[in-house]
Structures are given as structure tokens and as C-alpha cells.
Amino acid sequence: MNEYRAPLREMQFVLSELAGLNELASLPGCEENSPDLVEAILEEAGKFATGVLSPLNRVGDRDGARLANGEVKTAAGWQQAYRQFCEAGWTAVVAEPEHGGQGLPRLVGTAINEMWKSANMAFSLCPMLTNGAIEAVTLRGSDALKATYLERMVSGEWTGTMNLTEPQAGSDLAAVRSKAVPQGDGTYRISGQKIFITYGEHDLTPNIIHLVLARLPDAPEGVKGISLFLVPKFLVNDDGSLGARNDVRCVSLEHKLGIHASPTCVMSYGDNGGAVGYMVGEPNTGLATMFVMMNAARFAVGLEGVALAERAWQQARDYAHERVQGYNPAVRGGERIAIVQHPDVRRMLMLMKSQTEAMRALACVVAAAMDKAERHPDEVQRAQAQSFVDLMIPVVKGWCTETAVEVASLGVQVHGGMGYIEETGAAQHLRDARITTIYEGTTAIQANDFIGRKIARDKGAAIGQVIADVREVAAACTVAGGEPFSRLGAALNTSANALTSSVVWMLRSYPEMPGEAHASAVPLLRLAGLVCGGWQLARAALVARRKLEAGEDPFFSAKITTACFFADHLLSQADGLAHCVMHGAPATLQGVLD
Secondary structure, three states: OOHHHHHHHHHHHHHHOOOOOHHHOOOOOOOOOOOOHHHHHHHHHHHHHHHHHHHHHHHHHHHHEEEEEEEEEEOHHHHHHHHHHHHHHHHOOOOHHHHOOOOOHHHHHHHHHHHHHOOOHHHHHHHHHHHHHHHHHHHHOOHHHHHHHHHHOOOOOOOEEEOOOOOOOOOHHHHHOOEEEOOOOEEEEEEEEEEEEOOOOOOOOOEEEEEEEOOOOOOOOOOOOOOEEEEOOEEEEOOOOEEEEOOOOEEEEEOOOOOOOOEEEEEEEEEOOOOOOOEOOOOOOOHHHHHHHHHHHHHHHHHHHHHHHHHHHHHHHHHHHEEEEEEEOOOOOOOEEHHHHOHHHHHHHHHHHHHHHHHHHHHHHHHHHHHHHHHHOOHHHHHHHHHHHHHHHHHHHHHHHHHHHHHHHHHHHHHHHHHHHHHHHHHHHHHHHHHHHHOOOOHHHHHHHHHHHHHHHOHHHHHHHHHHHHHHHHHHHHOOOOOOHHHHHHHHHHHHHHHHHHHHHHHHHHOOHHHHHHHOHHHHHHHHHHHHHHHHHHHHHHHHHHHHHHOOOOOHHHHHHHHHHHHHHHHHHHHHHHHHHHHHHHHHHOOOOO
């Protein structure tokens, strides 16, 4: 199995040419992030990903995490790698400097995090959940909680988790039953059971900080009665030292299809009187506070789709160059050839490559908008950026993860029979990718959010602006003229028309025919993902055209070819998806499923 190699030139191209890294460097707090500094950071991250994390990927998949006497032991090498990770400062990349962070833009953090996820997804889940907990405490925690916990979480000395669902609840958080009883001294006693808790117990750090959804005794029913509590594994003394063990335990580990080295825990709170917890935010606003973590996690999981697609693509590409089998059908009596020369293998590899590049570009453009929404000095610009981010998070999460499963499956296919053999490593990428469409909200949950909160609520304003931006790029392709740009512009325009028609149908159907609207939500999400992916690849092709005027470079020539492939093989699906959105719901709802 080949080790991961960070696609640094591709990342630097996306950051500089598509996501506007230079523009971000002018935002307050980002002034020191020059292209040279970012390039150096990415190079160091790439070395760490390749040299430290990637070699442990197979080890973790094979050995997994183990539970014994309530204690979780991570796979061999995990503790040493995590210690190196913290010592190198990688836990603190985007955190605020006042809490020990480096304050880098989210755009740069996105590129770095993609490397961790490609190199070793199971390892990357621990800092991912910690970052979400840091963000929630930073935004909603009291000064006392910030002073006690943030610096140690930012440094990686302590890690964080997100405790949402319960056995009876699943994705329906209105059914959460965990209880929080006030003690009169500012603390609460937490009791209940939580499932699917990533890194809920482990041996990487001496303390684990759980953020837990629970109900106060007088809380109203449903999601409006949920509060959020910080519950440490060990209580913290006034001097910052660790005190008594809190009443929280891991009672079992889930046996999973993939991400074996990431301990997915069943957590029990309050078996011996109640775990001590501290409220984060206001009473009965826990779900809103948790969504601070949830949105960060959803974007991060979408990025996992990008990362696993990149890993699967790299491995399939390298194998295709090495594996000699068969003959070129266009050359009679020729020699045996590497399978990369077979037409259908090339088709599969281009499907993998083009979709991976499209997903990365979209994720980075959204990350840059997060930076603008947080830091831009102009209020209108901040609001516009936030509107774009809100619209795109379900697309990044839903489309990128569904596509990652397809890409990883293609990777197995490129390997042929050897892809089905675990030793090659191709199957692990498919197994690991499969969870990404499920956790932090299934694809249907993302799609329902997309059509409801993100399209119907603002009457299509945000998606209308995106479509306008797509048409602008299509027009630029047409103006560029000649093959292949006129064809690329036409394909982009046609797909924008399909998306427009689908959105118009959705805006009409959502209030009048909610069942049909929800039956069409996932096809609309996929359509939006394809159009946005084609939009970014067309932008890349236009940049490449300008670069090629200064001299030939295979990297830029490939950008144009990749955009055209995406248009011919993927944007061409837009009309079919639009038909599915506008006409496919009745048969879905009337289908006989006995």
C-alpha cells in the first residue's frame, strides 16, 4: 500500500487562484499570512502527514482500539504520534491566539486538515471533535469555563467530544432523555447514556472534555428543552490540577465497518450519583449551541470526503501505472501495457481525479467565505459571506461524502480483484468513507436542511446568487472562445438552467407539497453539488488558460482537460437530475414496498 503524499501544488493553486488567499491576507488578524508563509506551513504539514500519520493508517485499521476494564487503548503508535502532533503545534492552527492558538485563516486550516484526514482519517477525528468543542466553549462558555479549559484543549493537552444522540433518539434529538439536575452551586448532576461518541474514551490525554446534551427538570418537551453541559472526565481543581474522577464511563466500543482505530463509544453518565457538569450557554438553548459544533463538524466531515477521495485516487493512479496487464486495443500485436493505458481505466481515473479536484475547490472556497464572514470589516460583506457558507455547508457535507464513496469504490475497481483484498489498502478507503454520509447528519438530513432552511426560508435568494455566479463564469468561458471553452461554457449554462428550474419547482412545492419536496431533496442536493463543482473547475480552467499564455506547463493544461471531462461526464447529468427533482417524487411516494 502506497503512503499518502500531500498534493501541495494542487492545494496551493486552489488557495491562491480560486479561494483568494491574497485577499484574505488583508483581513484583520490575517495580515501575516503571506503566500510564502502559507506555503512553508503546508509543506511542513505534508511532511508530518506522510512521515508520521500515513504509516499508522494501516496499523490502526488492522489493530483498532480496544476496551478493557473501562479503559480504551489506542492502536500501536497512536500515543507517540499524538504527542508529536501536539508538540508541533498542529492542534492550535486556527484557534484564537488569546487561548494559545496560531489564529491562521480557516482556509489554511482546511488545507492542513485535509492532509490529516487523507493520511489517517481515524487519527484525525480526535482533533476534529476537539476543535468543535473549542469553538462552542469559545463562543458560548462562561469566562470561568474558558479560563479552565480552553488553553489546555487548544494545546492538545486535553481533548473534546460531542455527545448528542441516545439509543432511543438516533437523529431525532427531540427524543433526548439525559437529565441535568441543578445543585445550587452552579453545577449540575448529569445522568443518562450517549451512543456513537467519537474518542469518548482513549489513552492519548489525561483528561477528556465532553459536551453533553441533557434536559433540566423543568425543561419543555422537544428540542426547545435541551441544554448543553461541559462534563470533564476528571474534575479540575482550583489550581488547574486534575482532581477526582467524574461519574462518566465508556461501557462499550462499537464494532464498525471502518475507522477501526477511532474508538466509537457508548458513554454512561451518572451510574454513581451523577456526573458533575457545567452549563454552556443559556438554559434550553443547548441545541443552538451544539449546532456551533455541528456546523463545524459537518464541514469537517465533508472535507473527509475530499480527503478520502484524494487518498483513493492516489492509490488507484499509482497502481494503474505499475500494473501490467493486457494489450492496447488500438495497437494490433503490440506489447503488454500498464492498465493506465486501457480506455476504461482512464475513464475511471478521470472520474476520480475530476471529482476530487472539484470537491476540494468548493470546500476551500467555502472555507474562505467563513474567514470573510468572521473577519471582513464591512458588515454587508460579512453577511453575504455567511449566507453563502450557510447554503453550502449541507452541499459540502452531503455531496462530497456521497461522491467520496463513489470515488473510493472506483478505486477498488481500478485495482480489480486485488482491490477486494485487504492487503492492498484500497478497500479500507471505501470502508472508511462509508460512515461519512451518515454521521453528523445523513445525506437526507443535509438535503432537508438545504431545501428548507437554506432555499425556502430566504425564497431562493442565496442559491439565486450562486446560480448568477455560475452563469458569469459560463459567460467568461464563452467569451474566451474556441474549443474547449465554448463547449465548457455551454455545459455550465445548461447545468445552471437545470438547477434554476429545480429550485423554482422546489420553492413552489415546499409549502404546498412537502412530501414531494422532501422526496426530491437528495437529487437536488446532488445537482447543486455537481453544478458548484463544475463552476469551480471552469474557474480553474480560465486561470489555467491565462497561465498557459505565459508558457507551456502540463499542470495547467491538465486543468483545462479535467474541467472538460467533468462537463462531459458529470455536468451532463444535470438535466436528468432536474427531471428527477421535478417529476420523480410521485413514484417514490406511491411505490409499493411490502
